[in-house]
Amino acid sequence: MIKLIIFDLGGVIVNYDEIIYADYISNKFDIPLSKFLKAFDFYNTKLEVDAIKTKEMYRGLSKEFHIPIRDLDWNPPFRNNAKLNLEVVNFANNLTKKYKVAILSNLTISRYLYLRKKFLPKLKFDKMFFSCYLKMRKPDKGIFDYVVNYFKIKPEEVLFIDNMEENIEGAKKLGITAILFDIDSDWKNEIEKVLNKN
Numbered sequence: 001m002i003k004l005i006i007f008d009l010g011g012v013i014v015n016y017d018e019i020i021y022a023d024y025i026s027n028k029f030d031i032p033l034s035k036f037l038k039a040f041d042f043y044n045t046k047l048e049v050d051a052i053k054t055k056e057m058y059r060g061l062s063k064e065f066h067i068p069i070r071d072l073d074w075n076p077p078f079r080n081n082a083k084l085n086l087e088v089v090n091f092a093n094n095l096t097k098k099y100k101v102a103i104l105s106n107l108t109i110s111r112y113l114y115l116r117k118k119f120l121p122k123l124k125f126d127k128m129f130f131s132c133y134l135k136m137r138k139p140d141k142g143i144f145d146y147v148v149n150y151f152k153i154k155p156e157e158v159l160f161i162d163n164m165e166e167n168i169e170g171a172k173k174l175g176i177t178a179i180l181f182d183i184d185s186d187w188k189n190e191i192e193k194v195l196n197k198n
Contacts, residue, residue, distance in 0.1 A: 001198045002099065002177070003157040005191075006147065007092055007125075008138075009105035011163035012181050014119060016082035018044060024077045029067055039064055047108040048131045054110055078111065084119050091188060093124045099195075103128040104147055104160070106137045127151075138162070139170025148174075159194055161187075 011017055022040050026033040043057035058069045095101050102125055107115075109132045120128065129147055131137035136146070148155055155175040162168055163181045171178040179190050 001157060002159045002195060003153050004100045004102060004148075004151050004159070005092075005095055005195075006102045006104045006158060006160045007088075008162040008164070008167070008181065009103050009107060009115070011183075012161060013085060013088055013092070013103065013123070014082055014115065015085050015183065016078060020081050021074045021077045025061075025067070025072065028071070029065065031065055036061075036065065044108070045137070048106045048137050049135050050109060050132045051135075054108070075110070075114075079114065082115075082119075084122065085183060088183075088187075089122060091191075096124050096126065100127075100151060101125045102147065102151075103130075104138065104143070105129070106131040108132055138164070138167040141170070141174060144171055144174050144176065148176075159191070161191065 007013055018040070019037065022037045023033060025031065025040075026036045039061060040057075043052065043060055046052045047054065047057060054074075058072045061067065061072055062069045092101055103123070105128075107130045112130055112132060127150065129143070129150075131143065134143060134146060136143045138144075144155070148158060156177070158171075158176045160168070160171040160176050160178040161181050162171070162178065165180060168178040168180050177194055179187070179194065181187055
């Protein structure tokens with residue numbers, strides 16, 4: 001029986017993906033997107049577990065691509081484009097009447113601080129878990145174990161919803177029921193099918 005439903009944040013609750021920033025820089029400075037994205041992912045992965053600071057990412061990208069640090073500010077693309085997926089938010093908030101509901105997100109501290117003011121107060125969830133504070137990230141086994149243990153339940157009592165295939169596979173390896181989210185799919189029906197089996 002499902003007791004806990006975990007939602008990812010970016011690409012599920014909030015319709016923002018860091019590729020928007022990578023695409024912005026790529027176009028502005030005529031850099032192949034795949035090349036910039038590879039370098040950016042290296043730093044962003046470290047930022048998501050608070051292993052480096054944002055200024056270190058800026059310095060590294062500036063040196064590699066010969067871009068002035070002031071032009072690498074990643075906040076404007078994020079703040080101009082990030083929006084709540086209201087249909088998902090309303091659906092998830094309604095689930096809190098019957099289930100424990102949580103957020104589990106790979107997120108940097110700077111992104112979290114903005115979202116905490118702008119969007120997170122609109123979520124009626126029981127708990128929110130962020131990689132930057134836990135110092136581990138999806139799809140690592142440890143972060144899923146941490147959340148399951150926090151709620152004192154079994155992995156098979158969890159439904160996990162995420163838009164990244166690798167995170168879905170990581171959850172499934174632990175016995176967690178997982179749904180790959182796509183905003184253009186019949187995601188609501190997929191979730192309800194699992195819950196109706198309870």
